[in-house]
Amino acid sequence: MKLEKIKLRINSIRTAYPMYDELLTFFEKIVTKQDEFKQQIQIESSFPDIEESKVKKKIEAGIPLLEDEEFELDFPSTSQLFDALCEITKAQNDKLRNEVQKIERTVKESNVDLRLKSLVSREELFRKVAHNELDYIDKISDEFSLNESVLTLLTLNSVKPSIELIAHQLQDSVDIESWSGISCPICGSPPVISELRGEEGRRILFCSFCSTDWQGRRIMCYHCGNTDHQTLRYFYTQEEEKYRIDVCDKCKHYLKTLDSRKFDGEIVPSVEDIATLHLDILAEGENYQNVALTSAAHF
Ligand SMILES: [Zn+2]
Numbered sequence: 001m002k003l004e005k006i007k008l009r010i011n012s013i014r015t016a017y018p019m020y021d022e023l024l025t026f027f028e029k030i031v032t033k034q035d036e037f038k039q040q041i042q043i044e045s046s047f048p049d050i051e052e053s054k055v056k057k058k059i060e061a062g063i064p065l066l067e068d069e070e071f072e073l074d075f076p077s078t079s080q081l082f083d084a085l086c087e088i089t090k091a092q093n094d095k096l097r098n099e100v101q102k103i104e105r106t107v108k109e110s111n112v113d114l115r116l117k118s119l120v121s122r123e124e125l126f127r128k129v130a131h132n133e134l135d136y137i138d139k140i141s142d143e144f145s146l147n148e149s150v151l152t153l154l155t156l157n158s159v160k161p162s163i164e165l166i167a168h169q170l171q172d173s174v175d176i177e178s179w180s181g182i183s184c185p186i187c188g189s190p191p192v193i194s195e196l197r198g199e200e201g202r203r204i205l206f207c208s209f210c211s212t213d214w215q216g217r218r219i220m221c222y223h224c225g226n227t228d229h230q231t232l233r234y235f236y237t238q239e240e241e242k243y244r245i246d247v248c249d250k251c252k253h254y255l256k257t258l259d260s261r262k263f264d265g266e267i268v269p270s271v272e273d274i275a276t277l278h279l280d281i282l283a284e285g286e287n288y289q290n291v292a293l294t295s296a297a298h299f
């Protein structure tokens, strides 16, 4: 999605929800930086080369395309973007500055540092995240007492431009319509938000990581795959019918959904995620967890 389109949506949300101004400004700085790096990323040579028949088999079997595939990231660019995102995040407030400084002291680029102490290699961290092995963030956050939400934000957003480029390249080779999985057909990440589209209310899911969108079942939990009407429901807030929260009482997860039939502006999933923070607070207050990897609610 073009940066200009994202910025336009940020501005209209800023007007409609002034309380999110600070968060929107932070987000705008991140996407602007990512866009700058996207221009310089070199990954053409490392696009995963997956045979057509294998692509078909994986999609039919519900296996995300990038799962178990080898591909390399442009490490220097990803690492520079990581540094830039650290600076943006440190400038937010004292608490975030402290958390980021701890991460900077632990997640190292240089081999010398790594040989001297038991620290975390950036390359390893980026590689794990690109391959959807997010348990690794959990593990090193515990091991080095790092703030897991901040580390996730920094790492996912550093790798995101590369993954978006790879996904964009692969989207044409995939018949996404035959996909029935609960996560993204390309990278395997959960959706950040979903949309009910058209008169019949088809459900479109938006990947939180590689920005692929796909059509899924209308009635399903996108965390546990539950399709039982009895344990799936949704609720609105009184004043906003265009946004709703879909909840699963089996696994206690929720997904925010917007009804594009009640929408006037163009939908930008990552911005709608911020515009609906009050719904996260509501859902979390009821002890539901977001199906998405990271939620703007944590900053
Ligand atoms: Zn994805």
Ligand SMILES: [Zn+2]
Pocket: 221, 222, 223, 224, 225, 226, 248, 249, 250, 251, 252, 253
């Ligand atoms: Zn569920």
